Amino acid sequence: MDVRHLELLRELSERGSVTAAARATHRTPSAVSQQLKIAQREFGMTLVEPAGRGVRLTEAGRLLADGASTVAAAIEQVQARWDAYRGEPSGTVTITALPSAATFLLAEVMSDLASTEIRLECSDVDIAEAEFAGLAADHDIVIAHSLTGVRPAGADGLTVVPLAQEPLDVAMAADHPLAGVAAVRAADVVDREWIGVPLGYPFDTVLHMIEQVTGAELTIDQRLRDNRLVESLVRVSHRIAILPRFTTPTDSGIVLKELTDIPSARHISAVLRPDRAERLAVQRVLLALRHVASEVERRHRQ
Amino acid sequence: MDVRHLELLRELSERGSVTAAARATHRTPSAVSQQLKIAQREFGMTLVEPAGRGVRLTEAGRLLADGASTVAAAIEQVQARWDAYRGEPSGTVTITALPSAATFLLAEVMSDLASTEIRLECSDVDIAEAEFAGLAADHDIVIAHSLTGVRPAGADGLTVVPLAQEPLDVAMAADHPLAGVAAVRAADVVDREWIGVPLGYPFDTVLHMIEQVTGAELTIDQRLRDNRLVESLVRVSHRIAILPRFTTPTDSGIVLKELTDIPSARHISAVLRPDRAERLAVQRVLLALRHVASEVERRHRQ
């Protein structure tokens, strides 16, 4: 009896459809359907049956879904004992983060922490790469990014926890002349008109690399911080920009193209003072951050 | 919190060593050690510590091992509800089986069923391939083998459940001239002296195939049924025999060589009358048989 099958049946019971259960468990409906098939084979009984264009649990399936609640409760008991043993983390943890990383991290981190006694106090900040480390003096956790390495500049003496490696792609309008190619190279984009970012930002580093690789100077029309603003400009013109893969919506007239001949992934990391790193609540938040970041990376893997 | 990690800690707690826990869970100590390492990483705390040449659980590890009992109890509750839902199987199930398959199947099947109300009444029988199906009239489950296909001869109208596919190898003494080769071909063994089996046995079919492939007639010194007897003769001479891979001990002066140019795996299957197949207890035994057979196959995979 595989607990994961029980959990899936429970998810299906609660959410009503394979598609919804898939979303909730961060996989595709196809994966869920395959796992349901395996579960039915192993239990040797039909657990879901077709219902219109969806499915519904059979009586057997409902029995097992209910059983999953029993098992989940037992697991929660163990978790509670584990938390008590470790010293249950509580209190306020302050986080400051660059917005584009916060966008894909904090919602789920907050969900994850909802059942704990930890309160998050968050803020966002849009500054140059080298300025992030300094914020660790005033915040429990600083979520920083860097193109050059896991440790952002100025992080000497600080604890750095890698969270994710997020590719930075070339964003363009869906009707851009380059939109039909699979990926782009520096030579493809050097002569285009760009929306840039302020100097010192990791995205700017990518633009510098393009200039170095091609020996030409880019035409940078604007230098803007806010990604949504950048997206809105990219969408209605033939200007292009470097945008992060994990948070740039690609169903709204923008497409992302990988830059294949330049290493253009930024390291997103949590930076914090070592003493703060010892607090259990901070550790718990870091665990949540790493978990969510890992999930997001997995979802975006090609 | 991965239930499998909890179960492993519990197994380690109960059995006292990595090696014993590995044996109990049908894997190598290395695999258990690796899983413990992953568990410690995920729990973020040391769960086992060195103790002499073994390990012992830390306080944290014991807490989680105890937690595994809580979860296991919940799973048992679900299992009990599931059994009740399906109609708890009980009663006597009679099995007759060829000995070499029974040897690697029945001990674990009996263990598996120890907590049920099912009583097994077993017997072994050593007969020709075509004779097995007829036994289904008098036994709930007949464990048969065949070289030609999953369905043994004479199984028309019977339910056939595939259990395993077991290679039949060429067995020889460890000091046999061929003992040093990785595998053998028909041409390598056709001129050797053989211990055979009675006509009509699947092992005999392999010998016929060797004759067909090479166009020569084998020298078959004896025709014997009992594998242990055959092994004892092979061990002290340069005669060779076809023996099954899953049960032939290879740490006692005998080595097994794969016959690479002849398909020489036997199909082991459970044969039973369809009406008997409907009994829950019989289904439960079949489940156990399939499970154990699958485990044995996995263990013997190269």
Place this chain on the structure above:
DNA sequence: TCTACTGTGTAGTCTAGCTACATGGACGTC
């Protein structure tokens, strides 16, 4: 000191579990 036992690390293999995509069926709208 030597041998046996135990556990760990590394390299390599295999398949479990996933995604992408195509397809078929159900349902709602026109």
Place this chain on the structure above:
DNA sequence: GACGTCCATGTAGCTAGACTACACAGTAGA
């Protein structure tokens, strides 16, 4: 009735999780 949308499933292919084999180090007993 036709068409578009939604949902689930099946297949092909990929990757990393989980394993084995083997080498090595440490411990214990003779």
